[in-house]
Amino acid sequence: MGKLEEYFLKAYEVAESGRGKTSPNPFAGALIVKDNAIVGRGHTQSWGNDHAEIQAIKAAGKEAAGATMYVTLEPCCFQGRTPACTEAIINAGISRVVIGIIDPNPRVNGKGISALEEAGIEVKHGYMEKEIRQQLEYYLTWIEKQRPFVILKTAMTLDGFIAGADGNSKWITGAEARKRVHGLRQEVDAIITGIGTILADDPQLNCRLEGNESQPLRIIIDRDLRIPNESRIVTSAKSQKTIVFCSEGCEPQKMEQLQKAGIQLEVREREAISPQTILSYLYELHLNCVIVEAGNRLSSAFIRADMVDKYFIFIAPSLLGNGLKAFSLTENDNLSQRKKLRFDTIQYYGDDCLVIAYPQR
């Protein structure tokens, strides 16, 4: 590995510190190197605060002049909540910038590079592209597909059951796997579930990790407003924002009760409540990433609509041989119709394992 690759890998690693804190902005990492010494590093701060480049320039101080900056994502070139990074780079006297990937945001998309070059800075780009595209998969999907990145999470037995024939699904997996789910909830912007899960499990759908700072938005699909007023979702709606999608024609009194409890109702035609419409709505809310934590029916609807970008499947070391399957795709009557995935990683969490997979597209 050459020096450039070594510094670049460091910038990529530094970026990780911003994960989950910058939505809807991407999280980048920047390193400033002068005379073979790292003189500054930075990662994107929470929304509205410093970008990675600014942090690194502040850390480098006067050393930035004549130095090289390594940055995972093309610097922004417009004044948003923060000043344009390209300006700061030019003003700091950086003489060379090595960029990972171009920012596909139409307001940047190569214009950041042009601005730097016009100022006489030497710019190279195209490093660790595959890794950075995966690192920024939430943001890139949001920009490129104009919808949030969708993670589907489920927990099942080794033979694919998420609940017994009696419907009970509690604690298929152990404490460490559940803790991992809370970590994931900390990272995403919203959790989507269906009324079936609410009625079966009465979940809280929050992140219960120590030190967690903000809770994900909760989205419930409940066409007929069957959600009990005493459910934990409703009773906690004033402290964690909750949107319920329901059909036209629900009982006005029930609607009023829920709204009083702090629930935001989104009323749609029954057929218009689909993965596509929900995701379009969430895109407009600037949500980069959502997690579907639902039962067989809603999960299957997202799979069928090809709206799952990443699978988190926790597998418990057990066989049930009977019960509620994770997914139903009854239109598939032979193997050639299977949805092909690609295993990304498989890790142990206590006695369970977590299979992370991507759809093959």
Add this chain to the structure above:
Amino acid sequence: MGKLEEYFLKAYEVAESGRGKTSPNPFAGALIVKDNAIVGRGHTQSWGNDHAEIQAIKAAGKEAAGATMYVTLEPCCFQGRTPACTEAIINAGISRVVIGIIDPNPRVNGKGISALEEAGIEVKHGYMEKEIRQQLEYYLTWIEKQRPFVILKTAMTLDGFIAGADGNSKWITGAEARKRVHGLRQEVDAIITGIGTILADDPQLNCRLEGNESQPLRIIIDRDLRIPNESRIVTSAKSQKTIVFCSEGCEPQKMEQLQKAGIQLEVREREAISPQTILSYLYELHLNCVIVEAGNRLSSAFIRADMVDKYFIFIAPSLLGNGLKAFSLTENDNLSQRKKLRFDTIQYYGDDCLVIAYPQR
């Protein structure tokens, strides 16, 4: 790690070379060390040939006198197809023997240690017991439970389907996973399957690895003798031993045709054809280890009877959402009735992964 542990680990590793070649004998590994130098090593040879100790003593020659032997399994002390190893150790002048586990075979079971001690040799035992018990799990189960060790192998989608709703199950997993199955077939003594699998897939149930020397016995459960005379099992029965379990009262002409083709028929009362009776029969044939490669019905019968000792579950990176489940345990209507397993290892084979698990007993 001390010197003793280091040598012991080597003996354990040397033993692996005997895997799959020594049935029904266990495969052991032996190391002879003198003045901190390894002067001989050996592993159990094919049945009727040298045991590990003899190989190591031959390799050490005169150096064996006054040396220490490290051996994974208690040396045998009876004249079988080969002379007693204890005799050879005493005659070689070995002064110290470090043993992994005691051989539970009633003809040994501590008597090997006594014989060495009576000859004035210093003996220690109880090293790497957990690892060696797993290494020799086929043999130890055969001795201790008086039945072969049972491996259940299946290949399924990530959501637990082994075939489409149309019954087709070919090539759920890829070439590397299938090659691993052939490696497993090389290691076991017999393959058990049901008539359903024969009719659906017309499999050969042999090991097609280059350099393979012997084929496993094939056991087919086919109560009504529905196996086609032109099936690959029947047409190859003269070159690979095949036993078909069938019920009383099958058509005599069909029975004769199969016998002429080289099939050995085992006729039983219909109800007496069970995992238990089949395994008892195979125990009497001195088979240490069998693999069940069957469909939902026969696999489930073995699970239900608690007769599965190890699971090899290949998981393809795909979701089907519909079709034939791997197992049916319809008596389980809630999660508390699940069969608990323990993941041993999870490995990639090409795009697929292999989950190796043990039942929790």
